[in-house]
Amino acid sequence: MTTDTTRVPVELRTEALESILVERNLVDPKVMDTYIKMYEQDIGPMNGAKVVAKAWSDPEYKARLLEDGTASIAELGFKGPQGEHIVVKENTPDTHNVIVCTLCSCYPWPVLGLPPSWYKDPAYRSRMVREPRTLLSEMGLDVAGDVDIQVWDSSSEVRYLVLPQRPSGTEGMTEEELAGLVTRDAMVGVAEVAAPGEG
Numbered sequence: 796m797t798t799d800t801t802r803v804p805v806e807l808r809t810e811a812l813e814s815i816l817v818e819r820n821l822v823d824p825k826v827m828d829t830y831i832k833m834y835e836q837d838i839g840p841m842n843g844a845k846v847v848a849k850a851w852s853d854p855e856y857k858a859r860l861l862e863d864g865t866a867s868i869a870e871l872g873f874k875g876p877q878g879e880h881i882v883v884k885e886n887t888p889d890t891h892n893v894i895v896c897t898l899c900s901c902y903p904w905p906v907l908g909l910p911p912s913w914y915k916d917p918a919y920r921s922r923m924v925r926e927p928r929t930l931l932s933e934m935g936l937d938v939a940g941d942v943d944i945q946v947w948d949s950s951s952e953v954r955y956l957v958l959p960q961r962p963s964g965t966e967g968m969t970e971e972e973l974a975g976l977v978t979r980d981a982m983v984g985v986a987e988v989a990a991p992g993e994g
């Protein structure tokens with residue numbers, strides 16, 4: 796009898812695979828954790844940072860990005876699983892956007908890499924919907940009272956990416972320099988991009 800493995804959630808399949816590899820001494824869990832951290836914090840979000848920097852530098856690209864996130868992100872070569880339908884939400888002086896997956900941990904892998912553990916935390920998933928202003932403040936981001944907060948619930952259909960506001964003092968910067976300022980947390984919407992020399 797065969798089992799239709801596509802019906803088993805990918806996280807369970809991955810865990811099963813990991814335990815077999817560790818059990819047979821084929822991988823070292825510490826090395827694996829190092830790689831996971833790299834994809835969470837550096838390699839994954841670097842792609843998103845390039846997208847943001849290009850949008851800040853090129854108004855036509857920005858317009859395309861807000862119109863069709865998936866296609867515009869693919870223009871830069873970033874595509875693949877969990878990125879089939881990416882919608883980009885722009886932060887403005889009036890509106891702050893933040894992303895969550897209330898059901899599980901849906902996240903735009905091609906631009907942000909793997910989700911951090913707090914993103915998968917049940918407290919983050921429920922409180923970001925119920926009391927976003929309070930939770931954001933606890934996470935270090937105070938959103939002014941007159942700024943509207945929009946919470947976007949990711950799903951297996953749609954993954955969101957936040958286009959943060961470009962900080963002041965960055966007028967002469969190149970795309971590469973700008974990309975260096977953009978953090979993963981700013982693209983999830985739990986932080987702002989700090990001006991150079993701050994943050």
Ligand code: FE
Pocket residue numbers: 896897898899900901902949950951
């Ligand atoms: Fe999910």
